[in-house]
Amino acid sequence: MRILVPIKQVPETGDVKMDPETGTVVRAGVETVVNPLDLYAVEAALRLKAERGGTVVALSMGPAQAAKALREAVAMGCDEAVLVSDRRFGGSDTWATSYTIAQAARKLGYFDLVIAGERATDGDTAQVGPGIASWLGLPLATYVSRIESVEGGEMILERLVEDGYQRLAITLPALLTVVKEIASPRLPTLRGKKRSKDIDIAVLDADSIDLDPSYLGLKGSPTKVVRIASPKVSRGGATVIAKDDEGVAAAADGLVAFLEKKGLL
Amino acid sequence: MSAETCQCLVWTIAEQRDGALKDVSFELLARGRRLADKLGTGLASVVIGDGVSREAMTELVERGADAVYSVQDPRLAHFVCEPYSNALSGLVSAYSPSVVLAAATSSGRTLMPHLAVRVRAGLTADCTELDIEEGTGLLLQTRPAIGGNIMATIKTPDRRPQMATVRPRSSRPLPRDPARRGIIVDVPVADSVMDGRVRVLGYRKDADGSGCVEEAGIVVAGGKGLKKAENLALVRGLAEDLGGVVGASREAVDRGWIGYPHQIGLSGKTVSPRLYVGIGISGAIQHLAGIKTSEVIVSVNPDPDANLHKLADYAVVADAFLFVPELRRRLAARKMEADNHGE
Ligand SMILES: Cc1cc2nc3c(=O)[nH]c(=O)nc-3n(C[C@H](O)[C@H](O)[C@H](O)COP(=O)(O)OP(=O)(O)OC[C@H]3O[C@@H](n4cnc5c(N)ncnc54)[C@H](O)[C@@H]3O)c2cc1C
Numbered sequence: 001m002r003i004l005v006p007i008k009q010v011p012e013t014g015d016v017k018m019d020p021e022t023g024t025v026v027r028a029g030v031e032t033v034v035n036p037l038d039l040y041a042v043e044a045a046l047r048l049k050a051e052r053g054g055t056v057v058a059l060s061m062g063p064a065q066a067a068k069a070l071r072e073a074v075a076m077g078c079d080e081a082v083l084v085s086d087r088r089f090g091g092s093d094t095w096a097t098s099y100t101i102a103q104a105a106r107k108l109g110y111f112d113l114v115i116a117g118e119r120a121t122d123g124d125t126a127q128v129g130p131g132i133a134s135w136l137g138l139p140l141a142t143y144v145s146r147i148e149s150v151e152g153g154e155m156i157l158e159r160l161v162e163d164g165y166q167r168l169a170i171t172l173p174a175l176l177t178v179v180k181e182i183a184s185p186r187l188p189t190l191r192g193k194k195r196s197k198d199i200d201i202a203v204l205d206a207d208s209i210d211l212d213p214s215y216l217g218l219k220g221s222p223t224k225v226v227r228i229a230s231p232k233v234s235r236g237g238a239t240v241i242a243k244d245d246e247g248v249a250a251a252a253d254g255l256v257a258f259l260e261k262k263g264l265l
Numbered sequence: 266m267s268a269e270t271c272q273c274l275v276w277t278i279a280e281q282r283d284g285a286l287k288d289v290s291f292e293l294l295a296r297g298r299r300l301a302d303k304l305g306t307g308l309a310s311v312v313i314g315d316g317v318s319r320e321a322m323t324e325l326v327e328r329g330a331d332a333v334y335s336v337q338d339p340r341l342a343h344f345v346c347e348p349y350s351n352a353l354s355g356l357v358s359a360y361s362p363s364v365v366l367a368a369a370t371s372s373g374r375t376l377m378p379h380l381a382v383r384v385r386a387g388l389t390a391d392c393t394e395l396d397i398e399e400g401t402g403l404l405l406q407t408r409p410a411i412g413g414n415i416m417a418t419i420k421t422p423d424r425r426p427q428m429a430t431v432r433p434r435s436s437r438p439l440p441r442d443p444a445r446r447g448i449i450v451d452v453p454v455a456d457s458v459m460d461g462r463v464r465v466l467g468y469r470k471d472a473d474g475s476g477c478v479e480e481a482g483i484v485v486a487g488g489k490g491l492k493k494a495e496n497l498a499l500v501r502g503l504a505e506d507l508g509g510v511v512g513a514s515r516e517a518v519d520r521g522w523i524g525y526p527h528q529i530g531l532s533g534k535t536v537s538p539r540l541y542v543g544i545g546i547s548g549a550i551q552h553l554a555g556i557k558t559s560e561v562i563v564s565v566n567p568d569p570d571a572n573l574h575k576l577a578d579y580a581v582v583a584d585a586f587l588f589v590p591e592l593r594r595r596l597a598a599r600k601m602e603a604d605n606h607g608e
Contacts, residue, residue, distance in 0.1 A: 131382050140346045222381075237576075252588065
């Protein structure tokens with residue numbers, strides 16, 4: 001099986017700092033990591049490979065620094081790494097990003113499966129995976145929580161929906177986005193770490209991919225960010241401290257009264 | 266009125282399960298109605314499924330729609346992205362709406378990005394505010410990003426339609442108005458809409474059975490502070506008293522106290538209930554990412570410095586094992602009193 005895993009480099013979540021003056025996110029000096037939700041996709045791909053043989057190709061679209069994310073994926077066991085990088089891709093929204101990644105994937109040849117994370121923890125859109133499927137004309141299963149079997153070019157799987165799990169049969173080649181339940185990501189191995197240091201990361205720029213220039217980057221993106229604001233952080237809430245039985249009783253009365261006032265009881 | 270005479274430039278995508286419309290369909294109409302009125306156009310709702318009754322479609326009209334496009338076929342009974350996207354892209358090409366809204370649910374967030382590519386349109390995810398820009402008439406789409414740490418406002422200047430998914434429970438449905446009139450248009454379903462590469466084999470309810478956190482009006486969530494699985498009963502009990510659904514922190518889920526469908530936060534679900542109660546949850550940034558748009562937040566934690574207390578509308582600095590039973594006794598007493606009054 002040849003499996004493509006698109007991954008994104010994101011700022012470490014615990015490390016998000018806001019500039020109180022501008023209300024924007026401080027990027028300087030912030031640690032970057034592989035989007036934690038993409039690690040489930042990497043793991044799912046590596047498990048399929050272990051069962052069935054094949055190759056796992058990690059791909060990341062981003063600046064040159066995103067090579068670090070690719071090296072982490074190789075350290076976990078991915079076979080190949082491809083960096084899709086060009087100034088002309090800068091400022092892409094999810095539409096332009098999914099287009100660029102889809103065209104890069106075409107360039108790389110046939111894949112039985114594309115496995116993506118559910119969403120990235122910075123943009124939080126969950127739109128790039130389905131977008132890639134749409135560009136490539138691949139059948140799509142999102143929020144996949146379990147792969148039951150792969151047989152005769154068909155995969156049986158479950159996807160997590162609001163109040164339960166939908167069981168599907170999907171014809172390969174296909175694109176899946178996966179959730180945490182699919183598998184817990186392995187740690188990099190020593191051998192993997194060594195390989196990740198030595199591996200040549202292939203770089204695809206705009207000239208080496210068949211692309212419509214009007215679909216690229218900021219200019220090719222249908223959506224434009226017009227304003228960034230910081231939401232109100234404090235709700236100016238009440239605090240009650242209950243140290244003993246009496247305090248607990250008073251706090252319970254207080255909360256009941258509060259919920260009544262809010263019309264929540 | 267025919268479909269041609271009803272100029273409906275704002276569309277919402279209704280959601281159904283087993284032929285019954287989901288509440289979020291009506292929430293979307295409330296959003297859409299405001300936008301359509303500002304733009305001076307009509308509002309249409311698209312229903313894709315099977316066996317959705319006339320009564321249900323009439324409810325869409327009574328809650329704001331001027332037109333309902335009914336796309337029904339046994340093969341469309343369950344959500345599958347490809348045929349739904351095919352059907353919708355056909356409709357979008359035929360009628361050229363200016364705005365298309367869907368719910369930010371597992372199906373809406375799958376269908377809309379797929380469709381946006383097909384129709385070459387812009388899409389904004391999981392919006393919590395929508396408005397029309399003065400002068401330009403463009404849709405202003407506001408959404409939380411970076412774990413709720415920023416609010417970004419986005420617009421789509423050139424491409425049409427302007428598409429957005431809207432966070433469930435971020436708006437309230439309009440009351441039913443039986444006097445409202447609208448048209449229901451039966452859209453024929455061509456065989457070419459079907460795809461066949463994805464087949465629905467079945468459905469399994471979440472084993473916990475306590476309900477779905479994204480759709481719940483009240484969520485009572487438990488964390489590691491509960492110390493062991495059995496103690497989650499405290500949270501379940503309170504959820505029952507309040508008519509809510511049980512949620513959990515990642516710590517609680519990873520310890521196997523409750524299933525992953527109940528995990529709230531960055532690597533779990535995002536909720537927007539009227540009331541969120543966090544018990545034994547510290548309020549890590551990754552958990553807060555999933556609860557920030559809750560209307561009212563209550564936290565119960567003996568640690569006065571717990572992060573969740575800082576965000577809460579009502580912070581109870583107390584041991585959950587003492588406080589929650591006491592609270593439940595109050596609620597039980599209150600209920601008994603109400604029942605007696607009722608007789
Ligand atoms: C990439 C990534 C993704 C993540 N995604 C998520 C996610 O989706 N959801 C999520 O929740 N977390 C997520 N986390 C984990 C997150 O960082 C925290 O570890 C987690 O939220 C903590 O869970 P907790 O509050 O239950 O436990 P703790 O942080 O250990 O807090 C337990 C709390 O219980 C309190 N307590 C103790 N005794 C009592 C008592 N008797 N009564 C009441 N309270 C008591 C303590 O004071 C403490 O505040 C993620 C982390 C990473 C790195």
